[in-house]
Amino acid sequence: MSGNDGHFDEMTALLYLEGQLDTDRAHETAQHIAACASCRALVRGLERESDWLRESMAAEDEPIPARLAAIPGYNAAQWIWIAAFGLMAGGAYTLWNGMVEPWYAQAQQAGFTQGNILTMLFFSGAFWKGWDSMRSLMEFMAAATLGIVAVWLLRRRWRHFTAMAFVMSGLVLMLAAPSTAGAAEVRRGDPSFTLASGQEVNTDLIVAADRTEINGTVDGDLIVFSEMVTVNGHVKGDVIAFGRDLRMNGTVDGNVRSFNQSLTINGTVAKNVMSWAEDLVVAERSTVGGTLTAFDANAELDGRVGGDLLAFSGMTQVGGTLGRNVSIRGGRLRFGPDADVKGQIKFEGQAAPEIAAGAKLASAPVVTIRKRGPNYARAGYYWRQTMAWGASFIFGLVVLLLAPVFFGNVVHASDRVAPAIGLGVLFLFAIPIAAIFACVTIVGVGLGVAALLLYLIALYSTQVFVGSWIGEKLLGLRSGIGPALGRLALGLAILRGLRILPYVGWLATLVMLFWGLGALALALHKMSRTKAPAEVLVAH
Amino acid sequence: MDTRTTAGGMSETELAGLLTQVRAGDADAWGEVYRRYAPAIFRFCRRLLPAREDAEDATTEIFMKVRQKLDSYDSSRPFTAWLYKVASNHCWDTLRRRHIRQDLETGDVDDLPLEHPDPNQLQRLEAEHTSKEVRDGLAKLPDRARAALVLRYFADMSYEEIADTLGVRRQFVGVLLLRARHQLRDALGQSSVRSVAVGRKS
Numbered sequence: 001m002s003g004n005d006g007h008f009d010e011m012t013a014l015l016y017l018e019g020q021l022d023t024d025r026a027h028e029t030a031q032h033i034a035a036c037a038s039c040r041a042l043v044r045g046l047e048r049e050s051d052w053l054r055e056s057m058a059a060e061d062e063p064i065p066a067r068l069a070a071i072p073g074y075n076a077a078q079w080i081w082i083a084a085f086g087l088m089a090g091g092a093y094t095l096w097n098g099m100v101e102p103w104y105a106q107a108q109q110a111g112f113t114q115g116n117i118l119t120m121l122f123f124s125g126a127f128w129k130g131w132d133s134m135r136s137l138m139e140f141m142a143a144a145t146l147g148i149v150a151v152w153l154l155r156r157r158w159r160h161f162t163a164m165a166f167v168m169s170g171l172v173l174m175l176a177a178p179s180t181a182g183a184a185e186v187r188r189g190d191p192s193f194t195l196a197s198g199q200e201v202n203t204d205l206i207v208a209a210d211r212t213e214i215n216g217t218v219d220g221d222l223i224v225f226s227e228m229v230t231v232n233g234h235v236k237g238d239v240i241a242f243g244r245d246l247r248m249n250g251t252v253d254g255n256v257r258s259f260n261q262s263l264t265i266n267g268t269v270a271k272n273v274m275s276w277a278e279d280l281v282v283a284e285r286s287t288v289g290g291t292l293t294a295f296d297a298n299a300e301l302d303g304r305v306g307g308d309l310l311a312f313s314g315m316t317q318v319g320g321t322l323g324r325n326v327s328i329r330g331g332r333l334r335f336g337p338d339a340d341v342k343g344q345i346k347f348e349g350q351a352a353p354e355i356a357a358g359a360k361l362a363s364a365p366v367v368t369i370r371k372r373g374p375n376y377a378r379a380g381y382y383w384r385q386t387m388a389w390g391a392s393f394i395f396g397l398v399v400l401l402l403a404p405v406f407f408g409n410v411v412h413a414s415d416r417v418a419p420a421i422g423l424g425v426l427f428l429f430a431i432p433i434a435a436i437f438a439c440v441t442i443v444g445v446g447l448g449v450a451a452l453l454l455y456l457i458a459l460y461s462t463q464v465f466v467g468s469w470i471g472e473k474l475l476g477l478r479s480g481i482g483p484a485l486g487r488l489a490l491g492l493a494i495l496r497g498l499r500i501l502p503y504v505g506w507l508a509t510l511v512m513l514f515w516g517l518g519a520l521a522l523a524l525h526k527m528s529r530t531k532a533p534a535e536v537l538v539a540h
Numbered sequence: 541m542d543t544r545t546t547a548g549g550m551s552e553t554e555l556a557g558l559l560t561q562v563r564a565g566d567a568d569a570w571g572e573v574y575r576r577y578a579p580a581i582f583r584f585c586r587r588l589l590p591a592r593e594d595a596e597d598a599t600t601e602i603f604m605k606v607r608q609k610l611d612s613y614d615s616s617r618p619f620t621a622w623l624y625k626v627a628s629n630h631c632w633d634t635l636r637r638r639h640i641r642q643d644l645e646t647g648d649v650d651d652l653p654l655e656h657p658d659p660n661q662l663q664r665l666e667a668e669h670t671s672k673e674v675r676d677g678l679a680k681l682p683d684r685a686r687a688a689l690v691l692r693y694f695a696d697m698s699y700e701e702i703a704d705t706l707g708v709r710r711q712f713v714g715v716l717l718l719r720a721r722h723q724l725r726d727a728l729g730q731s732s733v734r735s736v737a738v739g740r741k742s
Binding site: 010011014015018020041042044045046048049050052053054055056057058059060061062064065067068071072404405407408409411412472477478479526 | 567578582587604633639663672678724
């Protein structure tokens with residue numbers, strides 16, 4: 001027996017009290033206690049302390065929260081989440097198509113028209129209709145998400161009238177704001193808009209209509225949302241167009257920025273052209289004075305481009321004159337017999353460019369051939385993958401060290417696989433849509449861009465959280481930074497391995513994005529809830 | 541006939557019948573089980589986890605796990621003990637996920653404070669502090685010390701179960717408990733010193 005003067009120590013006393021000593025030792029200790037008053041006092045003291053601890057912990061000091069009145073249990077509840085999202089989104093879509101649109105069409109026929117950009121975007125459909133394939137999905141997601149986010153925010157915070165009032169007045173402002181500020185003329189088609197030949201608009205012109213035809217003159221910029229836009233007249237400023245078809249037959253003194261399904265240039269653009277389109281045609285005898293920047297599936301360039309050509313293009317056919325350097329990334333490139341390129345040509349694509357017999361090229365094209373998809377046979381590919389793994393590991397390490405609680409919360413939230421993936425699906429589509437709306441409406445470009453950047457960071461971070469979750473399932477949970485990093489490293493490696501698998505890799509990436517983003521949203525929501533009382537405290 | 545009552549305030553036979561119904565998919569029976577045990581489990585989580593919201597979430601999640609795992613519950617063992625085992629594993633996982641610093645694993649008795657507590661001093665400590673103050677003191681302890689005390693004196697777990705939950709050797713549990721008691725005494729002792737000092741100032 002340890003201790004002084006034959007007395008035992010506190011450890012022995014505790015083990016004796018809790019019945020953890022073996023029989024001999026317990027017997028010995030009992031005998032000593034019977035004889036020794038000081039050791040008896042020690043054991044009694046510890047016993048009293050045990051009782052005191054038990055009582056203090058068992059005290060029913062606070063009521064059971066109302067939230068816990070709901071009975072959890074059937075795990076199917078997780079799948080009900082997804083089903084509910086689906087039903088809600090489906091319902092919203094049906095409502096939209098069945099009621100809002102016909103109602104709006106009726107209202108429009110009766111002569112009610114609105115002129116501001118937000119309502120135009122939401123209701124005129126010109127913006128969406130250009131993207132037929134995307135339309136259903138985007139509307140579906142946007143409507144469902146708006147509803148869910150609103151319900152989600154208001155459910156917990158309905159008392160925060162200030163916040164609500166702020167949001168509501170913001171919405172009212174957006175919807176009711178006078179359609180134009182300053183020097184611009186706003187026209188809404190009924191259903192089409194034509195600026196007749198000989199007519200002149202002295203300021204900027206903003207048009208929303210099914211079909212738009214500009215035969216007259218616009219002194220400022222022309223901003224147009226329309227399914228079909230034809231410019232036969234003269235625009236002295238820039239042309240910015242959202243829609244399906246844009247045909248530029250007239251003259252533009254400024255730049256053309258086009259977000260359309262197809263862009264055809266038959267006339268003259270004095271400055272630069274930037275085009276996002278499926279088909280881009282620069283017709284014979286047309287001229288682009290400055291640089292042509294194109295993102296497209298097919299480009300036919302038969303006219304004259306004075307400046308550089310920069311294209312990300314599936315199929316590019318050059319049949320005209322390109323005045324300066326050419327840089328093209330994409331699938332294929334073909335120079336027709338009338339092609340005349342005065343600058344250097346750089347091409348990165350799947351096959352060597354075809355050059356017809358009569359084509360005049362100032363220098364031989366510099367060509368880089370890229371095979372579609374990753375080249376599994378090359379060591380460099382695996383080296384790049386390893387580097388990418390390293391980068392994601394370092395990113396994860398930084399998050400882990402800076403915000404261990406947040407990190408743990410997100411990994412924990414990943415446990416709720418179904419709700420996380422369900423939420424992730426919504427957020428993956430909702431955030432960019434919201435950000436684009438923020439960019440084009442009065443909310444502001446800054447906020448939109450900031451949101452997009454945060455979104456990209458969040459997307460990148462999904463691998464870290466999902467990876468940690470996988471690592472945790474495989475290695476188990478042990479506390480400490482070492483095991484945490486081990487889990488992260490292993491999980492990230494497995495994820496990367498899954499993602500580079502041929503054919504199914506993209507699916508793994510997609511699931512990872514959904515899952516991680518949803519877990520992030522769940523964890524952030526939980527943390528906002530946790531912090532709410534502190535905010536209230538500070539406010540007072 | 542077994543008429544011992546369980547922590548839920550039911551006889552063992554009553555509980556066994558209820559659990560059979562739950563296994564058969566009876567939602568009302570499950571509701572009954574939840575209502576009887578949720579308050580205790582919530583309080584348990586409240587003692588173990590630092591934030592109230594965490595305790596609320598944990599309670600819900602624990603019962604979801606219990607519902608899922610009920611088929612694997614061996615009905616010859618006490619239900620409450622099994623319930624606390626599920627709960628403690630869950631809470632400890634939550635704590636560990638967030639806790640990236642390693643706890644000191646050195647568990648030698650040599651590390652323990654050698655001086656014996658003065659039983660009178662212990663008694664004074666008990667007399668001077670309300671149970672609320674004890675709970676506040678408990679919340680200030682390191683995770684593992686707090687967990688050891690809660691598992692032992694709230695959930696009445698055996699040393700083996702505590703060792704298994706916290707991932708330590710069985711022999712180390714006693715050391716952990718004794719050290720935690722010392723840490724709690726220190727925390728309470730300091731707070732009483734501070735309150736005396738504040739009292740003098742004002």
